[in-house]
Amino acid sequence: MNQSKVMRGFLDTGLLLLMLFSYISSAVSSSHYSPSCQSHEQFHLNGMHKNGDVILGGLFKIHFFSTDPDLSFTSQPQLPTCYGFNIIGFREAQTMAFAIDEINRNSNLLPNVTLGYSLYDNCLELGIAFRAALTLVSGQEEQVTLEENCVGTPPVLGIVGDSSSTRSIAISTVIGLYRVPLVSYYASCSCLSDQQKFPSFFRTIPSDAFQVNAMIQILKRFGWTWTGLLISDDDYGVHAARSFHSDLGPAGGGCLAYTEILPWGDDPAELRRIVDVMRKSTARVVIAFSNKARMINLMKEVVRQNVTGLQWIASEAWTSADVLQTPHLMPYLGGTLGIAVRRGEIPGLRDFLLQIRPDNTGGNSMVNQFWEHTFQCRFAPPPASWVEAGGGLCTGQEVIQNVENELVDVSDLRAEYNVYKAVYAVVYALDDMLQCEPGRGPFSNNTCAHLQRLEPWQLVYYLAKVNFTTAFGDEVSFDENGDTLPIYDIMNWVWLPDGRTIVQSVGEVKRSAFKGDKFTLDEDKIFWNFEPKQPPRSMCSESCPPGTRMARKKGEPECCFDCVSCSEGKISNTTDSMECTSCPEDFWSSPQRDHCVPKKTEFLSYHEPLGICLTTTSLLGTFICVVVLGIFIHHHSTPIVRANNSELSFLLLVSLKLCFLCSLLFIGRPILWTCQLRHAAFGISFVLCVSCILVKTMVVLAVFRASKPGGESSLKWFGAVQQRGTVLVLTSVQAAICTVWLVSASPVPHKNTQYHSDKIVYECIVGSTIGFAVLLGYIGLLAVLSCLLAFLAKNLPDNFNEAKLITFSMLIFCAVWVAFVPAYISSPGKYADAVEVFAILASSFGLLVALFGPKCYIILLRPERNTKKAIMGRGNTR
Template identity: 90%
Template structure:
């Protein structure tokens, strides 16, 4: 807008605000100032009017363009001239006239009130639309006399309009100060839902917020997560872009590859840059949230660069634009999916439109009326009286023979009523609100002291209250009501541009998206009817990154939008069983992830089992050792009277064999699935059995030393301390100490079974945790102490003068025992899982066999194979046997 235009709008707006302020303020301050309102000036506007008890205003787009005169700053500016007739705008205005006529004929709605109208043209200009609105609320009377009781209804109670968000914002900002209702049929900007800024604004068309949401529903339905956005450089586009950026995301349906603003005027360089961005982008779906004229300019550059293979998503502003549905553009725009205003049916409207002739109604005979201008546009003639110089300039007068229904005319085409249907609903909303206001019962009203609106003085702000409560159903079956923001229940048709084989274009309805009070948002699509302008005849793919399959998770690429990501396989123990999973979930403790990482599988359990070869082998060796102990014990019992058995302390030998048998058997507690009782019993049985065994050996060693000392002069007294009772008592005391250690261990920190997953993530290792490492160390340490002590004593007695010196055998057995258990400690610590149990079982069996073979092997050899050496003389070393 150039400087002169800016100045013109500023001056006009200042004047209009002064007029409005003068009229409204005088009503409040009449007792202090003048008793009348003086109109400061009049605007010459295209319009049509009908008188009535209550007047409703309307603002419509009857012309496409306007020309502002140059400012001279020395005289009053002339009024702008409008040109470029818009038949659709006239049909919208006539729809309002039809709706008011229909309401006046309805005996159930406003039965005692006749509605009239004042309808003005805005010429698609903010300044002209603003003038029209202020003219409606201030009236055209030169002087308005104010009485003390303020009798009389304002010029209009409510206004239907405007068709543009920008103009509606400007108009509603001023009208909202005086609570004058403005019910728009085509302003969709979501910013108008702000009740603080626009307290008296309503609309029968869904807001852009829902239009954006409807588009997102379509994107989600087809899996289009990577899209481009082109917007117009106005309130319509800017607020839509904000909604897209706030609502669009991985959860909402995807990401925007780019957002470009289409220039207002003809800017070839900028359009070339924008189309170049579209062409180079990987996004195959392009949303255009712009007005029709912006789309026309854009498509000229698209055709020039031959950018094909795109799926266009159209906003309601150009979904039904016939100027774009040409054979020249269909290779590029074919298959377009668009959001369209709900189509409705208005019975009787076509017949009403067919009667529009200036010669049939004297109210239309004004030379500047919309109807006269339409006839001039359609039939190139005018009814009298024509403008000055019309006939002289060659203009034709209408003869009255022209009949509107006899020609192909856009005005009477009621097959696709969308904006007109919204106008129809807006008029009825005002009528129902007015009807509710007039039916108020005195004393039960909604205003202060339960008052109702005064029938002689209806106020616009009172109508706003009833508009908030209005709720009715149209003859087409649509429910009309307004939420707390003045928005109607939203519903959109989804349209598809089908390119027919003969080159024609068919825009067909393929679904709808709506929001109901109970079910929320609903999208319904008939995909079989959708025409796709691709060789595959299928919906295109438009993603920045392909979907991540189950078993992987999405990892965002640094510095790129959320829809651009890498697919990272889930780590061991974690899975994802859905497509495009953001995170991998951990499997339960007893489960591991499958090789594909898409489901959890039970983990293999591992323990030293009786059924595996290692368990079978160790069990067999344990039973073999037990059997050998039983055999040796049987031999000793059978030959208990022989010298070799009697000479080696037969009672301790029998006890030693029993303890060795227990040692072999206790190893079985380490095999099989660990349970609480086996965990508690295995180490206690092992500790007590080995202490019993080593105690017997220690006492035998001490007895050997005592006997040797007694054989020397003066040593007879040492034998009294090693009698049978003392030997048994010593063994019991030493064993009791180990039993006390085991009891304290079990009471303070008992070993328990444990499922260990640290060794192998895909396996569960069943093991017994010792509970108290100190308890286990004391148990082993006590056994080691007795073993070392026995080894030292036996070593000291190894050279005693005796033919069969048992001290040598004890020394050898203890060396084997100690060597086994010294090697056990590091092997046990470094062995994982079941192998730790196998190492301990092996140590038990090896040390037990070492003791059994070293202590009883030579004796059994003599008893069974060399009986000649089993004599007292041989044992005392007096024989000559070798």
């Protein structure tokens, strides 16, 4: 079906171009041999004319249909015959006649110049419209005498028309070659904005691109993101579809359904398929970009399949179609929102239309056709009275009343208002051109145009610069594409309780030269054909709430998607978010993934059970050390305290107390000074403790050696001063190691997010691993050395051999710290600090209990053994 239409279109265009070539060739060949051009053929067209100094042409749809000419090529083709009178098209033509009559009576416009017109019927047929356009630009004279150099004013300076985009494209393509201006009042295809292809085309109706923009504004206002689009398979529909697909989308907030059924023709099977798709689709909003005739055919199928519950959006071509506003269609079309051409008012037009009668129009054929078709009355040639028709007699008063009902309804002037503006645009351009001052003109050598030798291209120059305001208050001017400042009314079909339908204006969309686009819509006035009386929802997928993002469905339109929850650490705080955003470094996503919350912090706290237990244990160990120190001070004169250097015992107790207290530095949120002090305090305290034990062990060995013959001299190296000096030197080495470590690569607090993404683990990084290893290694070296020396002295022949206690305590110490290393490395965050605190406490308790437990036992519970004799082993052997 579509292919045959395309082939027929090519055939029509070819015939028209061949006709034009023959027409021009005949004229040119004749001019070679005579000072006149002979017309090869005349077109017998239906029209109305008025003489004047300057003639304007017009193309109007006076009839709906035409008969196809015979294409057998066996006889001369007959011109098509038009039938089906169109009252609206006739009123548009009469509006142009009224505008020219009004201008002729206006002394401020074109003074001393009389305008005339030649208006032709296009019969809604491209071929007829093309013939009429050629007639306008070339004339109807059978023989034209040429002036010198073939110059002179052409038959028309400009044409007002056509009403169809397809016909305007074809006509403007040809007459644009000669820069004859064509000012259309109803051709809205956005393709006509291409000034490279249509350099002399102008229009007073907005481009479809702006109409599409207005529809998109409506879709956005009501949140309709899943929309059906039906277009006619002509230039009007195809270019509108391109505008929709380029403007609608994620950025525009919607997408189109039904795209698989484009284009929309008149084939009944195709209509059935279209309506079936509409019935099954989830889209509740349908945009119909078509003419009135095709909407009638479509609605027949909609009624047959009973497809209700749709919100229709009408293009300007059928928004005001009375034939669709019938009671049996209102269950389907009630509540329709439509884009309508701007309604205007033309003062005086009604009175002018009332004067249109066959007896005062000089036998105008269009007027006669109007009366004959509408009222079936025929009129005799001289002026006269109504005559008998079909056996009856139409009286003058009866006919005039019918004319008022059919023709003189000026309450909704839309296309007529555009015709009115188009005529005035041409006249204002012509007036500006004729007011040119000689020597200041815009053309070559600063020349002006002259009325006797006007050229159409000169009028094009002035048309591009025209700017005026109508009596209705609308500004008229053309941009660089020949488009006027766009303005549309938004209409709503109201279904009244009594079954009647009214079409009311509920808003407008317009563009101002200085204020940009303005969209207004009174939602309270809109009638919705749904229960409750609210706008419907039309979306492929429900909106994604905050905390989720849209995930496109493969192979489906953009507005069809799934809602996917944001991953951990990311949020979306808006509806229909395309992406989830990451939270800042110290924040994490809430459980709902709709906002960021501060990350949980983790460190070995005084307030958690583990921290409380370790703190309590540390303070308990410190308290025990104080108690033991008190006991030793109170019994400082007893043999068991005085044995083996009581001064070292006191120093050992103090160092153990420091070991218990330094564990508190590992509890609490790490800060710079605690990170630096904790390991230094730990290292120095334990070296002090182990140094005391080492010296005590060395003293035991020295005493045993001195008890042998010739060994007295060894004691001079282990006096009180030497013991204190040895402890000081050994401790000073650790202090030096700590100082170098802190100066070169000091431990610092660190926020670690590697262990848990939703937590910040506060920890101290050691800075220099080598410094930490040397600190621990030095403690281990002293501990191993003490353990070896104590092991050598464990079998000395004394009743109370402290070397055994030292050996046992150092074994505990070494075992704890050997186990500490792998446990510390494998423990994350606060548990690493807990392991280190546990190692400190365990080793400290091991030393405290192993070294001082037996002595306290004897002091407190077995005082009889706290004698020198018992210590020396000289009492009873049992």
